[in-house]
Amino acid sequence: MLSAILVVGLLATIFGIVLGFSAVKFKVQGDPLVEKIDKLLPQTQCGQCGYPGCKPYAAAIANEAAEINQCPPGGEQTIQDLAALLNREIIPLNPENGAEKEKSVVIIDEETCIGCTLCIQACPIDAIVGAAKQMHTIIESECTGCDLCIPPCPVDCIIITPIKKDLTTWQWAKPTELGINNSDKQAQVATDDQ
Amino acid sequence: MISKLFKFKGGVHIPQHKESSTQLAVEPASIPKRLILPLTQHIGTPAAPIVEVGQKVLKGEKIAQADGYVSAPVHAPTSGIIEDIGDYPLPHPSGMLAQCIVIKPDGEDRWIELKGHSGDYKQLDPSELRNIIRSSGIVGLGGAGFPTSIKHNPGPDRVIDTLILNGAECEPYITCDDMLMREKSREIICGLLITKHALQAKRCIIAIENNKTLAIESMQQAAKEFADRNIEVVAIPTVYPAGSEKQIIYTITGKETPKNGLPLHIGVVCQNVGTTAAVYRAIHHGEPLISRYVTIAGDVKQPRNLEVLFGTSANDLIEQCGGSTADIRRIIIGGPMMGFAMQQITIPVIKTTNCILIDAGQTKDLHTRQYTMPCIRCDSCADVCPVNLLPQQLYWFSKAQELDRIQEYNVFDCIECGCCDYVCPSQIPLVQYYRFAKSEIWKRERETQKSDAARDRHEFHQFRIDREKAEKAEKLRQKKAALKIKKQATDQSNEIGNNDKKEAEPKNAAIVAAMERVKAKKAQQKVEPKNTDDLTDHQKKLVTEIDQRRAEQRETQVSNSNDNAKMDNKEL
Ligand code: SF4
Numbered sequence A: 001m002l003s004a005i006l007v008v009g010l011l012a013t014i015f016g017i018v019l020g021f022s023a024v025k026f027k028v029q030g031d032p033l034v035e036k037i038d039k040l041l042p043q044t045q046c047g048q049c050g051y052p053g054c055k056p057y058a059a060a061i062a063n064e065a066a067e068i069n070q071c072p073p074g075g076e077q078t079i080q081d082l083a084a085l086l087n088r089e090i091i092p093l094n095p096e097n098g099a100e101k102e103k104s105v106v107i108i109d110e111e112t113c114i115g116c117t118l119c120i121q122a123c124p125i126d127a128i129v130g131a132a133k134q135m136h137t138i139i140e141s142e143c144t145g146c147d148l149c150i151p152p153c154p155v156d157c158i159i160i161t162p163i164k165k166d167l168t169t170w171q172w173a174k175p176t177e178l179g180i181n182n183s184d185k186q187a188q189v190a191t192d193d194q
Numbered sequence B: 001m002i003s004k005l006f007k008f009k010g011g012v013h014i015p016q017h018k019e020s021s022t023q024l025a026v027e028p029a030s031i032p033k034r035l036i037l038p039l040t041q042h043i044g045t046p047a048a049p050i051v052e053v054g055q056k057v058l059k060g061e062k063i064a065q066a067d068g069y070v071s072a073p074v075h076a077p078t079s080g081i082i083e084d085i086g087d088y089p090l091p092h093p094s095g096m097l098a099q100c101i102v103i104k105p106d107g108e109d110r111w112i113e114l115k116g117h118s119g120d121y122k123q124l125d126p127s128e129l130r131n132i133i134r135s136s137g138i139v140g141l142g143g144a145g146f147p148t149s150i151k152h153n154p155g156p157d158r159v160i161d162t163l164i165l166n167g168a169e170c171e172p173y174i175t176c177d178d179m180l181m182r183e184k185s186r187e188i189i190c191g192l193l194i195t196k197h198a199l200q201a202k203r204c205i206i207a208i209e210n211n212k213t214l215a216i217e218s219m220q221q222a223a224k225e226f227a228d229r230n231i232e233v234v235a236i237p238t239v240y241p242a243g244s245e246k247q248i249i250y251t252i253t254g255k256e257t258p259k260n261g262l263p264l265h266i267g268v269v270c271q272n273v274g275t276t277a278a279v280y281r282a283i284h285h286g287e288p289l290i291s292r293y294v295t296i297a298g299d300v301k302q303p304r305n306l307e308v309l310f311g312t313s314a315n316d317l318i319e320q321c322g323g324s325t326a327d328i329r330r331i332i333i334g335g336p337m338m339g340f341a342m343q344q345i346t347i348p349v350i351k352t353t354n355c356i357l358i359d360a361g362q363t364k365d366l367h368t369r370q371y372t373m374p375c376i377r378c379d380s381c382a383d384v385c386p387v388n389l390l391p392q393q394l395y396w397f398s399k400a401q402e403l404d405r406i407q408e409y410n411v412f413d414c415i416e417c418g419c420c421d422y423v424c425p426s427q428i429p430l431v432q433y434y435r436f437a438k439s440e441i442w443k444r445e446r447e448t449q450k451s452d453a454a455r456d457r458h459e460f461h462q463f464r465i466d467r468e469k470a471e472k473a474e475k476l477r478q479k480k481a482a483l484k485i486k487k488q489a490t491d492q493s494n495e496i497g498n499n500d501k502k503e504a505e506p507k508n509a510a511i512v513a514a515m516e517r518v519k520a521k522k523a524q525q526k527v528e529p530k531n532t533d534d535l536t537d538h539q540k541k542l543v544t545e546i547d548q549r550r551a552e553q554r555e556t557q558v559s560n561s562n563d564n565a566k567m568d569n570k571e572l
């Protein structure tokens, strides 16, 4: 009887030490779920979801304080990815936050720009170059198309332009599921001689 | 001597339809009224134009130069005038427009001065050979269009054991390599010897499908003439896709190209027969790549092969083959298995165009599959896949857009040969599902890269703002501290009021001086407010009222600040 108590007690102590040790040694930095969710968000930092940026929205989703359908730039794709990650239902995009639109960047009409630096202050990713009273310009390759710089511009010289499609970004279409074939780009031979 | 061939798994036997286009000898196609030369005729960065509209160019003159390492220059296929540099439709499944140079031929067909190295290529070292090949604009003519000079540069300590010359040409209808081997076998072998020298390869195998007896004979004949013991012509079994790079390498050597690796990692380089012929012309005669053999087949009156200048439109070629037999429904660039269809008939022939198939609804084997039905899980697709994939699984994953799973099932190993498509009894466009999945994965990857970059930039932005705030606070603190010290110092040495007056006086003087300066400047420039002429009485009244109000405000402000100053003084 006594030995049994001793053995159980000993085991409990050993496990306690091991667990305590690993809790210190293998401590997880940050919240991995928030990071994972943040990874799926488009990082436009536009605030259309009602949170001040992508990370805060990710945190809200992780705490189940927000639905997964609040991000218009991410659109349907992001909702699907989030649903898969969090095992939640796929729901349509919340129309109150705006609709999903074609991917775009903005450009500054450099003739009109007065060099007020207001847009520079609005850009969440520092993708605008310029100085006071100097013409500004946008680093197009970095611009995420969040459009946050548009309202502050006093002379309305920032213009939304859809991203130019070229061969490097061209995509094959998904075939229609059943029925008449839409794959006329393919040269496939028919099989009725088989 | 090769003692044994290896048989790769799967593959299909398809009706070949090769006889009709091999009846006539190859002739040069006539020079068309205009040549449209895309700047992307190869894999890699588009070439950069070095000519201007209106400029006169000679045949073989460089009109666009390679832009970067993986790129190839473009040369004028005939002499003429540059008519336009602008966007025209490309022979590409997207049907997109891209930059092209348009030449209006002058009919003289006059060459630039050519400088060849006839006979003495062995004196040139491999890097010089590569330079000539590169500046001649030679790319793989078998289909992909990879710049040949890069293929010829295996790196310093890689030993190339086998150089395989690919003359399999396994797709139905296409016969341009077959005709080239029949007619230009000496050129091909010369080019092969040059390539062998450039690569320092140990042995060369010329692999030809055993249904091309005439080509095999002619190549054997030519090989005998050169009496090189290390060159061997091998007939390989006729089965689609025997001519695909990985499959032909396996057939000859029994080695599999490693995943994500290149053939040269297993000591093999594979080259198309047309490419080696072009290498020969570039080295021996100094001729850049400006034309190629093209098969015109399908629903045309006289299917045949022609030697075509790049930039010639499909339409011109169809006319030279007697026109189509009925209304053209679509034009297929490449073969029926791996080619792609275009609706326009004006698209030009480029370096990688081996075949133009005309579908006017009369050749039975060219009909598109009509109706997709559900998958019956028969698994015939897995039986024929030469890469040992599970096409049915890939199909389900692509359909459900499970992009992680489809990569686990190695969709990127799929060579898009179309065997699975061909045998599928439900007529599911399987290859298109894989192409869709691949391009979707690439797109997602681009997006992730972009959003990662944006996240980094945003984090830095946040950090910068915080840093600036901290810096400002620090500066303010320092200023305050400095002021305190100063005040303490003045307290000790001076009397209270005096000091303040002294400091205020120069300040006031500076303000007055600045105002004077502004006045003087205004007087100089004679700038007068424009909106003060022709005012109505009412407006004038308003203006005076506003002026009064301003003056009053100024006065009260001044007295206030005086009061403040007084109070400050008292406090001190
Ligand atoms: S297309 Fe791809 S999956 Fe289909 S048989 Fe060819 S390699 Fe296999």
Ligand code: SF4
Pocket (backbone or CB within 6 Å): B374, B375, B376, B377, B378, B379, B380, B381, B382, B391, B392, B395, B420, B423, B424, B425, B426, B427, B428, B430
């Ligand atoms: S061949 Fe077609 S029907 Fe048969 S398993 Fe493959 S995809 Fe399904």
